[in-house]
Amino acid sequence: MMGQEHLRNIALIPGARVGAIFEPDAAMRVAASGLAPGAVMVDSLAEVLAVAEVNCLLIASPNFLHLAQLEEIAAIRALPILVEKPLFTDPADAPRLAALRAAYPAPIWVAMEYRYMPPVAHLIAQAQAATGGIRMLTIREHRFPFLEKVGDWNRLSQKTGGTLVEKCCHFFDLMRLIAGCDPVRVMASGGQSVNHLDEVYDGQPSDIWDNAYVIVDFENGLRAMLELCMFAEGARYQEEISAVGPAGKIECLVPGPGRFWPAHLGDAPVPQVIVSPRDPKGPVVLDVPVDPALLAAGDHNGSTFYQHQGFARVVRDGGATQVSLRDGWWAVAIGMAAQQSAISGQAIDLTRVDYAPKG
Structure with missing residues (x-):
């Protein structure tokens, strides 16, 4: 549901489009493809990052996957990221987030709609x-x-x-x-x-x-x-x-x-x-x-659009995110x-x- 809401709102942002989608669930893959028919459907996060025209990322996966996916992106190709909340789910993972925060070179915006x-x-x-x-x-x-x-x-x-x-x-x-x-x-x-x-x-x-x-x-x-x-x-x-x-x-x-x-x-x-x-x-x-x-x-009462509008400005013009790590x-x-x-x-x-x- 949230991934589809993001796709609908990205479509409302002038000059923005979805270049690639990794969606492992078959039914959700069909739904996502219908909302973003120009996107390449791929089978891994690494394949998303291999699409040259992709210049920023949205993470809308289940909560327990967020931190590992952020770490994988950091290891392959650090792009600006809009990541759904929550950042992590286990108190023991706080040191991993600290390490990511200290080293990640691109903006990360946490989705707080x-x-x-x-x-x-x-x-x-x-x-x-x-x-x-x-x-x-x-x-x-x-x-x-x-x-x-x-x-x-x-x-x-x-x-x-x-x-x-x-x-x-x-x-x-x-x-x-x-x-x-x-x-x-x-x-x-x-x-x-x-x-x-x-x-x-x-x-x-x-x-x-x-x-x-x-x-x-x-x-x-x-x-x-x-x-x-x-x-x-x-x-x-x-x-x-x-x-x-x-x-x-x-x-x-x-x-x-x-x-x-x-x-x-x-x-x-x-x-x-x-x-x-x-x-x-x-x-x-x-x-x-x-x-x-x-x-x-x-x-979410229009908030997802305004969030993407702000994130798009950061991607295009630089500057700090409004919701930091x-x-x-x-x-x-x-x-x-x-x-x-x-x-x-x-x-x-x-x-x-x-x-x-x-x-």
């Missing part, structure tokens, strides 16, 4: 002015269960990194971006309460969590909380984000994928941003509609700490764990 959703981007841009300096940040996601994936890889924490890494690294990235500094402590409670309870894959019961609360403390004193529920697809809005400070509150409301909205209810909800000053009191509501062509290209690494580290906290019942000091970025 939520930054680029128009209502979320509006909140980020206006948050300091609306709040007078954020003290509390809350992200609520009430959504549908994990979708079916090729080979059911997303049903096992061993392959995904766990729900708080796989799904929630997006939100931890947003927290850190909005805070403008690094986290220092994580506390969490979570588990598997409703979804996939009776599912077994290759003899292993599904162990993927479907709900959690996570509290993150940051260096500057900002407190952030995530509320995740993955059996709440009946909700009007999928994400609700609020930032509060001494001057007021700003929040955004983001609907889920339009294809899941019940047709009998009419048009899907329009994203909104609401600013609620303390003085003078009175919320101001702003609709933030998304271009219908971008909505049709994927499930360090950013992507921190998002994973917070998720890993949250899972460790939920299992142990203890707060995790992020300044003392081996899997958090150093420097």
Whole structure:
């Protein structure tokens, strides 16, 4: 699904096209070929890199493959890369990521689509002015269960990194971006309460969590909380984000994928941003509609297009990526700490764990 969303959005970027695709699953290979009929279909990552006209790469493979594929690219032909989150799934692999980060000579942009959703981007841009300096940040996601994936890889924490890494690294990235500094402590409670309870894959019961609360403390004193529920697809809005400070509150409301909205209810909800000053009191509501062509290209409220637009500028003109390896690494580290906290019942000091970025 995500690979196909990327293909549809690349097709919307002026001057960009897909030169080669490595897709090992037969059905997905047919689907990808239909979306990018001019692309050469190959049988390995090395064959993609051997296509001379390919000048940048997208990685949209299962989570547990990302780091090894980055290392393979580094060893063969280091090109600019847009890599889907999460960067890695095992805390023990952090030294490998550190080595890659130190040596890779080309830009690597970690795909954090939520930054680029128009209502979320509006909140980020206006948050300091609306709040007078954020003290509390809350992200609520009430959504549908994990979708079916090729080979059911997303049903096992061993392959995904766990729900708080796989799904929630997006939100931890947003927290850190909005805070403008690094986290220092994580506390969490979570588990598997409703979804996939009776599912077994290759003899292993599904162990993927479907709900959690996570509290993150940051260096500057900002407190952030995530509320995740993955059996709440009946909700009007999928994400609700609020930032509060001494001057007021700003929040955004983001609907889920339009294809899941019940047709009998009419048009899907329009994203909104609401600013609620303390003085003078009175919320101001702003609709933030998304271009219908971008909505049709994927499930992320147009954000994948804006992400590719930025990545294309980096490939063509140079400069730094907007979401660095360090950013992507921190998002994973917070998720890993949250899972460790939920299992142990203890707060995790992020300044003392081996899997958090150093420097």
